[in-house]
Amino acid sequence: MRWTQTFIPTMKETPEGAEIPSHVLMLRAGFINQVMAGAYTYLPLGLRALKKAERIVREEMDRAGAVELLMPALTPLSLWERSGRREAFGNVLIQFQVRRQNREVQMALGPTHEEVITDLVAHHISSYRQLPITLYQVQNKYRNEERPRFGVLRTSEFLMKDAYSFDTSLDGLNTSYQRMYDAYCRIFERSGLSYIAVEAESGPIGGDASHEFMVLAENGEDIVVTCADCGYAANQERADTGDRAAQPPDDDAAKLTKVDTPGARTIEEVCRLLKCQPRQMIKTLIYLVDDRPTAVLIRGDHEANEAKLRRALGATSVELAPPETIEKVTRAPVGFAGPVGLELPIWADHDVAGIGDAVVGGNEADKHLTAARLSRDFQVENFADLRHAGEGDPCPRCSGNLALRRAIEVGHVFKLGTKYTDVLDAKFLDDQEQLHSIIMGCYGIGVNRILAGLVETSHDDAGIIWPLSLAPYEILLAPLKISDDEVRQTAERLHDQLQNAGVDVLLDDRDVRPGVKFKDADLIGIPLRVVIGQRGLAQGQLEIKWRTENEAGTIPLEGAAETLVSMLEQAKCSGDSS
RNA sequence: CGGGGCGUAGCUCAGCUUGGCUAGAGCGCUGCGUUCGGGACGCAGAGGUCGAAGGUUCAAAUCCUUUCGCCCCGACCA
The missing domain is CATH 3.40.50.800 (Anticodon-binding domain)
Structure with a gap:
């Protein structure tokens, strides 16, 4: 190709609004052009790089025995209503209606395709003899992101490779899953990315049912937790923390004391006023757990992990209660909630037990309590691991310590089980003439993110450094x-x-x-x-x-x-x- | 959805506080000439509803109101 015959609009200066390296360099090097927030044109160079990534993905999918097909981005809204995901996706699902003769047809642009493919399989597969099979496609996906950002890292329209496996048994699923996992490793290696596979939020099946493939990068949106000693790696949403030696409570029993803390609503403000450390405090968070107010106690220097909370309580929805609810149940303004005398179910993170004499909210405006003691002054219904793993926390697998790193999620493999096949009626007859739901797995790769992840981690002051495998x-x-x-x-x-x-x-x-x-x-x-x-x-x-x-x-x-x-x-x- | 920032030439920006003459610069673009191994130089040009609407005023890029768009932080993200 001759430069004068193609279209490579390079720029000397960084366009206003671009901040992270992948965004800046892909714009300046003439790979992409923004059309609106979250939507980009791939210019000739960008498209060539994207096609290279796509080709690697296809070759490895084919090699792993997956079969390519192509589903439409246009889908009937009814399919999403049947699976219950119209509500689950909410505003993220792009819906609209069009007029056809004398009726209105309701549609949605596919944000992912579990429903469409399961419906396909439900219609055409009915025997164990037709299984197992893994189908995949490479197609644009549409999600109305609340906040698209970082160039092509998070967009409302993006190119995704999505694969779906269908098996007759859990063993079969495990085999299909492992095959995809291995293919993913080859894909990211061939793409020249330094990646790690981490344990991810796994949903209903539990165990090792989900892994994310992460590219370690300063500007990543995810946080992964790793242990240098044993290789443990997990998404922070999911990472366990090892046991921590509990501090024996000070036996010089201090008495529960009410103190004035005018206007001090945050941990820092209270600490400054009372000259204490965050780790001596207990945060009392009021959550709505399936719409029931529940108090959650977390040590002052820790952060609550809503995914863990949801799992521990077996709830479907967990959200922080609105101020009105907090004021009603604590009878105090927001910022002064505490466990003493609180008439709510109380859950606490394990580390709360080791604090000894703690500083807690007084359930009264401008008051806190000091020397609050578990079991003497307040009761906890249940203890669980409810907090985010932090830098330096003990590793759950060995005696090492955990480190936090930011990362870009480029791939996700997931054992689904029968979540979709149950509701969409995808069943097969086994050799005993018994009817079962087909067992599913799903496997996604953000193809655009392969490029963004590469640029993010492979550039210098002068520009991008492409590996031969992805270079335009x-x-x-x-x-x-x-x-x-x-x-x-x-x-x-x-x-x-x-x-x-x-x-x-x-x-x-x-x-x-x-x-x-x-x-x-x-x-x-x-x-x-x-x-x-x-x-x-x-x-x-x-x-x-x-x-x-x-x-x-x-x-x-x-x-x-x-x-x-x-x-x-x-x-x-x-x-x-x- | 909460907080913050920004909209002036294709790109990066100045001008706005304190309203006033034909709205500017650099880069890029067109033409001519000199150059030619790390973003050259000279001369001559083209290119603008100052994001949009309304208001105040003799007069608005500049002041006020509304609105649209973009970016960042946070919340959210099967």
Whole structure:
């Protein structure tokens, strides 16, 4: 491809509003263009990179025995009502109606396709002889994100590979799941991403029913918890914490005392006023658990984990109570809730038990209590692990300590069980003529996020550094002075030879100064740059430079195409992008 | 949905506090010339409903009201 014949609008300055590297660089390098918040055009370079990622995904899905199909993005709203997810998705589901002759047809743009595929399988699969099967597609998904952000990292329309496995037994599901898990590892390795697989929120099946594939990156939206000693890794939403030695309560029994804390509603304010540490305080959070007010006690320096709370209480919905409710049940303004004398079910995190004499809210305006003691001054109905794992917490698997890292979720594998097959009536007859629900798994990859994750973790001050596997072009030819006949003809001959050899080659045939070509070359990040200049040609040489290296080298002009092809071959074999 | 920031040329921004002449700069773009191995220089140009609507005023990019859009933090995210 010739630069002057394609469309690569690079930018010297960072557009207003772009902050994180992947967004800034993909905009500046002419890969994407924003159409509105959460919707981007993929320009020619961006599309080529996206197609490369897509191809890797397809190859590994096919290799794992999954079969590709294509479902419509347009879906009947009734399907979402049947599964109950019209309500579960709420505003995220993009719904609309259109008129057809004399009736209104209600539709939704698919945010994911469990319902559509399960309905398909329900109609066409009825025997164990047709199972197992794993089906997949690569398709745009639509979610009305409350807050799209970070360039292509979180958008309302995005390209997703979604696969669904259908099995007759849990063992079968485990096999299908493992096959997808392994395929995911190969996909992310081939994409040149450094990723980790972490345990994720697993829903009804429990156990190791869900893993997320994470790219560690400063600007990631998720937080993962890792243990350097044993390799334990989990999403913070789900991460367990190890046992912590409980502090024996101080036996010099201090008496429960009411103190004035005017206007001190937050942990910090109370600590400043009473000169105590957050870890000596108990936060009393009032939650609506399936619409029932419930008090949850968390140590002052910890944070409540609503997913754990939901699981521990076996609830379907958990949300912080509105101020009116808090004021009603505590008979105090928000900020002064405490467990002493509170007439609500009280749950507490394990670590609350080790505080000893604690500072708690007084259930009265501008009052707190000091030296509040568990069992003497207040009772707790149940203890559970209800808090987020924190930096330095004990590992649940070994004696190590946990570390927190930010990460980008690029893939998610999930054992669904019969959640959808039950409600959508997807059943099979086994060899004993017994009817069972088909057992399902689902497996998603955000294809755009492969690119964003790569750029986020592979760039320098000058621009993007693409691996060969995802680069829009493998080789960039930079003839420094296009008006020189020898330079131009050499470049064009080389371009044609490489193209005929099946190499993705881009020829920068613009009549611009060398500096412009070098800057743009670094910015768009093509892995191998070949400079064709009068100086080198006089010595029968071409300058070559890998984007990852600081120093340039030379190769003889004679047989240059063959040399370059074998260099690429070698790099593909030795690199992690095989 | 709560908090904060920003909308002036294709891009980055100045001008607004304290209303006033033909609305500016750099980059980019067009033409000519000189240049040509890390974003060159000179000359001449094109390009604007100052996000939109309403109001105050002799006069609004500038002051007031409303509204739309974009970005960030938080909440939310099968």
